Amino acid sequence: MTGPVLTIESLNVHYGTGAGAAHALRDVDLTLRRGEVLGLAGESGSGKSTLAYAVTRLLAPPGVITGGEVHYHPRGGAPALDLLAMTPAELRAFRWQELSIVFQGAMNSLNPVHTVHSQLDDVLKAHRPGTARAARRARAAELLTLVGISADRLGSHPHQLSGGMRQRVMIAMALALEPEVVIMDEPTTALDVVMQRQILRQLVRLRRELSFSVIFITHDVSLLVEFSDRIAIMYGGRIVEEAGAAEIYRDPKHPYSEGLLRSFPALRGERRELAGIPGAPPHLAAMPPGCAFHVRCGKALAPCGERVPELGSPVGEGARRVACWLHAEAAV
Incomplete structure (x- = not known):
């Protein structure tokens, strides 16, 4: 893997306007490197699909991009393209040619x-x-x-x-x-486990043959651990942890990441008791103060209900980022 092919900076999306608007994405920063698979995981309502549709400018009303930048970096050192500034004609030429998307429901998409x-x-x-x-x-x-x-x-x-x-x-x-970038929005959700694995094997082979980059969106972290190079965990419209797939699996730092991993049975090793995450995801129009996860977190500290922890900037290719007061000093 070399440099970035897609960069997302401080991306914000609202559904609706005024006091009742739902803030679906909150200052999302994410980089997809050339040739890699970036997994995006989280519960329903965490902002995963909204991110995909915002990047591709396919947000349906009343979704509105209210801030941020999305840049595509062509091969050969050509200047980066600002996707949010493209005209409809430029977007039509760009989509499918450079960036394509596999939608969640195949029967509804065909x-x-x-x-x-x-x-x-x-x-x-x-x-x-x-x-x-x-x-x-x-x-x-x-x-x-x-x-x-x-x-x-x-x-x-x-x-x-x-x-x-x-x-x-x-x-x-x-x-x-x-295309250089393929965004896959939960492409295996409605399929049985055997068919999921077959399609994932096909994707691994195709990526190796065609050298495209993938953003793979799912709520099933166990799929991402096997298939992704890096994983970003979303909650309440924010990225709360980002690291290599093996790092996330072996040593999740954010309590939410840990809860997601404990919600799925291990395919190998010793049996372990499954434990769901208590409570429900927050309403995007009425987010709790501080860290959005603190009301469901068994490890919450005093600052968690008062201030939003920063995700920080990655250092190096395999750098971990975590937005959690438990690891405030490590969130670099």
Whole structure:
């Protein structure tokens, strides 16, 4: 891995306006390095999908980006592109060509009345209008084969495919133009464990062959430990911990990270008792003072309910960042 391919700085998102607005993202700083898989984990409502849609400028109303910067860094040392300043025409050319997204519900993302070929062909026609029809069909067949689906399923409609096949069609569509960055928003949530592992193995192989970078969003930390290079944990619209996947698994520093890991059974080693996190995530329009997690935390200190701990800046490639008063001195 080399330099950054995507940088997010002080990103803020609100849903709604006025006193009742929900502050969904709060000063999020994150860097995706070229060629890496960055896992993004947290409970529902922590801001993971909002971050994905804000970065790609796909936020639906009443979502509004109220501050921050998102920059894409092309290969070859070309100047960084400001995604939040792009015009609609520039965004249309940029999406799928340089950055693509795999949405959470494959059945809802695919058009039920069009064939797989038609939907793959639309992407190729929109971004490569000079490509001949036969070449586009050959590329569509190649994409299906790439994700482990027989090319003879090009004529199938989404309802004629299994859940795992539909999800792989979405991955094929995201890779159609060989983008540098692929954002995957819980792509395996609705699938059984066996199919999850098959798709993850496909993704590992594809990343190795095509050298793209991935932001992989899920609530299942156990998936990220196996698949990611780094993991960022989100809670209440903030990043509360970021470190290498092995570091997070072996030694989580933030009590919330520890709680997420204890919520899933270990695949190897000794059996351990599962323990959920008490309480529920905070309402984004009425966040508690101080650290948002302190009302659910069994290790809360006096400052936790008064001041928000800073995440700090990473030092070096494998640096850990943690926003917790238990580790205030280590949060560098």
